Amino acid sequence: MNLTLKVWRQKDANSKGKIETYPVTDISSDMSFLEMLDVLNEQLLEKGEDPVAFDHDCREGICGMCSLFINGRPHGPQNATTTCQLHMRKFKDGDTIFIEPWRAKAFPVVKDLVVDRTAFDNIIQAGGYISVSTGNARDANETPIPKEIADQAMDAASCIGCGACVAACKNASAMLFVSAKVSQLALLPQGKPEKQKRVEAMVAQMDKEGFGACTNTGACEAECPKEISITNIARMNREYFSAKLSSNNT
Amino acid sequence: MSWFTKTLTSSIGRKLMMALTGLFLITFLIIHASGNLQLLANDGGKAFNLYTKFMTTSPIIKTVSYILYTSIIVHVIWAILLTRLNVSARPQKYEYDKLGQSSTWASRSMMLLGTIILIFLVIHMKTFWFVYKFGEIGMVTYDGVEYKDLYTVVVNAFKNPLYTGFYVVSMVFLAFHLAHGFWSGFQTLGLNHKKYTPLIKTVGLIIAIVIPVVFAIQPVYVLLFA
Numbered sequence: 001m002n003l004t005l006k007v008w009r010q011k012d013a014n015s016k017g018k019i020e021t022y023p024v025t026d027i028s029s030d031m032s033f034l035e036m037l038d039v040l041n042e043q044l045l046e047k048g049e050d051p052v053a054f055d056h057d058c059r060e061g062i063c064g065m066c067s068l069f070i071n072g073r074p075h076g077p078q079n080a081t082t083t084c085q086l087h088m089r090k091f092k093d094g095d096t097i098f099i100e101p102w103r104a105k106a107f108p109v110v111k112d113l114v115v116d117r118t119a120f121d122n123i124i125q126a127g128g129y130i131s132v133s134t135g136n137a138r139d140a141n142e143t144p145i146p147k148e149i150a151d152q153a154m155d156a157a158s159c160i161g162c163g164a165c166v167a168a169c170k171n172a173s174a175m176l177f178v179s180a181k182v183s184q185l186a187l188l189p190q191g192k193p194e195k196q197k198r199v200e201a202m203v204a205q206m207d208k209e210g211f212g213a214c215t216n217t218g219a220c221e222a223e224c225p226k227e228i229s230i231t232n233i234a235r236m237n238r239e240y241f242s243a244k245l246s247s248n249n250t
Numbered sequence: 251m252s253w254f255t256k257t258l259t260s261s262i263g264r265k266l267m268m269a270l271t272g273l274f275l276i277t278f279l280i281i282h283a284s285g286n287l288q289l290l291a292n293d294g295g296k297a298f299n300l301y302t303k304f305m306t307t308s309p310i311i312k313t314v315s316y317i318l319y320t321s322i323i324v325h326v327i328w329a330i331l332l333t334r335l336n337v338s339a340r341p342q343k344y345e346y347d348k349l350g351q352s353s354t355w356a357s358r359s360m361m362l363l364g365t366i367i368l369i370f371l372v373i374h375m376k377t378f379w380f381v382y383k384f385g386e387i388g389m390v391t392y393d394g395v396e397y398k399d400l401y402t403v404v405v406n407a408f409k410n411p412l413y414t415g416f417y418v419v420s421m422v423f424l425a426f427h428l429a430h431g432f433w434s435g436f437q438t439l440g441l442n443h444k445k446y447t448p449l450i451k452t453v454g455l456i457i458a459i460v461i462p463v464v465f466a467i468q469p470v471y472v473l474l475f476a
Contacts, residue, residue, distance in 0.1 A: 008345070019345055072348025098346035105339050168349060170358055171336035173261075203262055212339030213261040213332050215360060216434040217353035231442045237262055238440030244257040 001027045001093040005040060007052055008100045010109050013116075017109065019098075029089040033076060034059060034066065036088055037099075053112040061085040061225070064160030067167070068113055069100040074164035074223045082162065082225045102163050104172035106209045119209035120161050120177060126205035127198035128181045130190050143189050156183040158226045165220035165228070171212030176220035178206050179236035180228045186239055196243035203240055262438075264332050269438035271325040272431050276457065278318055279428075283464040290471055295401025296392055302400045306382070326368060333361045356426040357434070363427040370420035377407050408472035417469045421462035429458035 002025045010017025024040050031039070034056050041051035057065035066083040070076035076086045091097065099113060107115040145153075157180070165176035182199050185191030191198070214233060221230045243249075257263045285305070291297040305311050356363065381387055381403055388399040408414050432454030436442070441450070 006346070069344060072344065072346045073352070100344055100346070103340050103342050103344055105341050168352060170340075170349070170353075172339035173336070175261075203260060207261050210339060211261075212336035213265055214438075215332075215336070215357065216430070216437045217357040219349055219352040222352035223349075230437070234437050234440045234442030236440075237265075237438060240262050241266070241440060244253065244263075250253045 001029060001088065001091070001095075003027055003036075003091065003094070004096040006096060006098045007040075007113070009052070009112055010101075012111055013108055017112075019100075027088055029087070031088045032059065032084055033068070033070065033086040033088065034084050053110075053114045055114050056084060059084040062160060064162040067102050067115065067162060067164070069098075069102060069167055071098050074102070074167040075162075075225050079222075080225055080227050082160075085225075102167040104163075104166050104211065106172065106174070106211050107163060107166060115163075117161070117163050119211070120163065120174070122209060123174070123178055123202050123205045124161075124181065127194070127201035128185070130185060131194065132190075145188060149187055153184050153187040156180045156187070156228065156232055159184075159224075159228050160226060162225060164223050164225055166211065168219045168223035169212065169214075170217060170219065171215060173214045173220075174206050174209070174211040175214040175233050175236065176224065176228055176230065178202050179230075179232035182236045182239055183232045186235065195239060196247040197249065199236065199239040199243050200247060200249055203236075261332075261335070264328055264335075265438045267324055267328045268332065269435040271321040271328070273435040274317070274321050275325060276428065276432060276435075276461075278321075279461050280457075283461050286468055287464065289401070289404060289468050295390070295399065295405070298401045298404070299390060299397045299399060300392065302382070303397050322371070326364075329361060329364055354430065356430040360427065360430060360434075363423050366420060366423045367427060370416070370423075373416070377413075378403060405472050405476055408469040409476070411473060414469040414473045418466045421466040424465075425458050425462040428461065429455060432457055 002023065005022045005024060006019050007022060008017055009020045022040055022044075024036065024043065027036050027039060034054070037052060037054055044051045055065050055067055057063045059066075061082045061084055064082075066075075068075065068083045070083065070086070075081060075083045076090070078086050078090050101107075101109050101113045102115045104115075106119040107117055110116050159177060159180035161177060163174075163177070166172050166174050169176075182195075182202060185198060186195045216230070216233075218230055221228065251259070258267060285301060286298075288297040288301050289295075350358075378400065382398060382400050388402055389396050390399045390401075391397070408417075433447075433451050436447075436450050441447075
């Protein structure tokens with residue numbers, strides 16, 4: 001298939017970018033979206049031009065590294081799919097495809113389609129972990145956890161931290177991401193001892209990074225490649241209010 | 251900053267203020283809409299004027315009304331603060347944006363809808379509340395007691411098709427504001443539950459339709475039949 005790509009090109013963080021148009025030909029419908037971009041980059045290299053920079057790593061939908069705002073939606077037109085798992089059969093011969101980076105103050109563009117998602121790492125570093133003493137692994141069933149609680153925690157933990165929620169939100173809010181990370185630990189006995197400290201620190205860091213606030217539009221949930229539910233945001237709010245009322249942190 | 255101000259100025263704390271004041275304002279709307287149905291009593295305005303006097307002199311209602319004014323001001327100021335934060339969080343827009351399909355128009359347009367409702371509110375207060383409190387208003391006597399005749403002020407205002415038209419259009423915007431706001435308020439408070447959220451969403455939609463319709467019936471009735 002033959003396509004027209006409208007790609008955001010930006011030399012570096014300080015340059016002003018713009019949309020460039022590139023035709024690509026002989027694209028197989030079996031290619032993934034990133035393989036199609038590989039073909040474009042080979043063409044550009046052959047012509048001696050600068051290839052398009054884009055983030056990718058595992059290419060099997062689990063690492064959260066790929067991003068791309070494709071035809072007006074994070075990770076493109078297919079629901080519950082990362083860009084690397086999006087295939088060209090979802091497009092038609094002759095299509096024009098817009099490819100842009102995530103847009104958020106907290107995710108500055110590094111080059112072309114690559115954005116800096118350090119803000120997410122900073123939020124995790126603020127409290128998205130459990131402090132444990134090292135030693136031998138504990139016995140598997142030492143701490144009983146009801147199946148439905150384990151399932152809820154696992155659903156929240158399936159967040160890959162790609163930032164599609166921020167990209168989809170009209171306020172560039174990170175609340176779906178932060179709430180998934182707060183929830184996966186707050187639901188489980190291992191996460192409970194530090195849950196107050198965690199939610200306070202993570203929300204404070206989220207605000208510091210310059211993300212917007214949630215207006216409950218639900219766009220994040222609709223665009224999340226892992227279908228993280230906004231019930232997590234309600235849980236984070238509950239955790240936050242109760243922590244603020246009763247924690248010793250003044 | 252104390253832990254308390256830090257909480258209320260955080261993103262979630264600001265949302266909490268929006269949710270609490272918003273949900274309180276909805277309870278006011280229910281009372282205001284049902285109380286004003288006495289306009290339709292067809293008794294020359296007696297029931298309405300007696301009700302008006304009660305609403306402006308009862309100490310309990312007066313106390314609640316101060317909470318109400320505070321809530322409106324907080325709701326407006328916090329909305330401006332949050333919107334400024336939210337707009338600044340995306341300095342550069344997308345060139346090509348199809349995000350409209352991922353959420354409802356009302357949920358994305360709360361600031362616009364709220365601004366129109368605020369404009370309506372200012373005009374509404376000027377026409378009725380200001381005239382009642384500080385303006386020149388006729389008096390009527392029922393059973394030997396004098397009352398301010400707000401009924402005539404209301405009827406005269408509603409007989410103007412432009413005023414009534416503006417009123418009805420504003421109620422449409424109110425409907426959309428409530429359609430998202432009611433459910434959203436509960437979600438912000440953390441009240442999202444398998445058992446109750448479907449009910450909250452249904453009640454929210456009913457409120458979003460019934461309250462504006464009950465409000466709109468009053469000027470339309472006066473315009474057409476009074």
